[in-house]
Amino acid sequence: MIQADTSTPLITVVGASSKQGRSVAEALLDSGRYRVRALTRRRDSQPAQILAQKGAEVVVAPLELGMEAELTAAMSGSYGAFLMTPPIVKVPPEEHELTLGMELANAAVAAGVEHVVFSGLENVEARTGGTKWAPHFTDKAKVEDYIRSLPVRSSFVYLAFYYTNFLEYYVPQRGADGITFPIYLPPHIPMPFCDPLTAAGPAVREIFDHPTQYAGKTLPVIGEFLSAQEMVDTFVRVTGQRAHYASAFSREELLHHFPSFAADEHLVRELVGMVEYAVEYGYYAPDRDLTWSRKIDPHALTWEQFLKRSNWQGDLLSYGATSEADLLST
Numbered sequence: 001m002i003q004a005d006t007s008t009p010l011i012t013v014v015g016a017s018s019k020q021g022r023s024v025a026e027a028l029l030d031s032g033r034y035r036v037r038a039l040t041r042r043r044d045s046q047p048a049q050i051l052a053q054k055g056a057e058v059v060v061a062p063l064e065l066g067m068e069a070e071l072t073a074a075m076s077g078s079y080g081a082f083l084m085t086p087p088i089v090k091v092p093p094e095e096h097e098l099t100l101g102m103e104l105a106n107a108a109v110a111a112g113v114e115h116v117v118f119s120g121l122e123n124v125e126a127r128t129g130g131t132k133w134a135p136h137f138t139d140k141a142k143v144e145d146y147i148r149s150l151p152v153r154s155s156f157v158y159l160a161f162y163y164t165n166f167l168e169y170y171v172p173q174r175g176a177d178g179i180t181f182p183i184y185l186p187p188h189i190p191m192p193f194c195d196p197l198t199a200a201g202p203a204v205r206e207i208f209d210h211p212t213q214y215a216g217k218t219l220p221v222i223g224e225f226l227s228a229q230e231m232v233d234t235f236v237r238v239t240g241q242r243a244h245y246a247s248a249f250s251r252e253e254l255l256h257h258f259p260s261f262a263a264d265e266h267l268v269r270e271l272v273g274m275v276e277y278a279v280e281y282g283y284y285a286p287d288r289d290l291t292w293s294r295k296i297d298p299h300a301l302t303w304e305q306f307l308k309r310s311n312w313q314g315d316l317l318s319y320g321a322t323s324e325a326d327l328l329s330t
């Protein structure tokens, strides 16, 4: 195991086995400039074990409501903290994510953390005048507002749609006429996407490397903008398989292609609200700097590079973390 140099700043990474968290923890460790404390529910999971081998201190701390004291203890001695909230849960209590995010932030402040980086998203409620419902966006924006009111330096990263969504949640379906690729977006509207496993880390490391420069900043993390049809065309070109786009944009289309989603009405409403918001208002607010992440991480993966690197052929894939698919099957 790598022996950590205690003279380097300690960063606590919440949700360290998540795709985002794993990326952040690895980027910080690989730089050699930071020590990492990795918070997880399961010390024995593969991602947690890999982080431990790379030199992270793995600490068990569930991301649940009412755990502020435990989270404060888990973050004690940290200079910085990367805070994230887990994916949409089945029928959560109202404002679950907002409360969890606030408790995480309170814990960081109580632990004496100097710089918090929170993984946020736009305020859909505010941007749409309350006409679209996507609380996993809006609650993050409200957490951001709350963090900005606290006596701690803070920065915010907004990750684009994940490429991995099609590997984990909206998996293509094989049939006699090739692969049907149901996508939750209309065919020809460019949208921002990224690979969370490789894009989150460089962005957050850049912020911790230049803390005062990024104090108070909100920074989109994007691999590239591309349309659903371009995604499918690229998939065909890279894999050599026959595939065609199918719309899973409307509620009816979504449930037609993914009937198991119907078991969770909350999830369906959130997904429909989210994509309608993204299409009608734009995923990011107009004043965001959409070029920043490419500038600081010129190697951020495009969809084509992601496909080549992952060698994904269109099948269901698990990243070893809790997924919406896991949640639906329980």
Ligand SMILES: NC(=O)c1ccc[n+]([C@@H]2O[C@H](COP(=O)([O-])OP(=O)(O)OC[C@H]3O[C@@H](n4cnc5c(N)ncnc54)[C@H](OP(=O)(O)O)[C@@H]3O)[C@@H](O)[C@H]2O)c1
Pocket (backbone or CB within 6 Å): 015, 016, 017, 018, 019, 020, 021, 039, 040, 041, 042, 045, 062, 063, 064, 084, 085, 086, 087, 088, 089, 121, 136, 158, 159, 160, 161, 162, 165, 196, 319, 320, 321, 322, 323
């Ligand atoms: N999908 C997208 O396109 C997209 C885009 C932008 C932002 N986001 C946001 O990204 C976040 C998810 O990040 P991710 O995809 O990196 O996560 P992920 O890979 O699905 O992992 C979630 C992690 O959360 C941890 N966790 C702790 N308590 C949990 C709980 N009660 N229920 C479920 N998981 C729990 C789990 O780790 P342990 O088991 O080790 O504790 C798990 O590894 C969400 O807030 C989502 O809104 C998603």
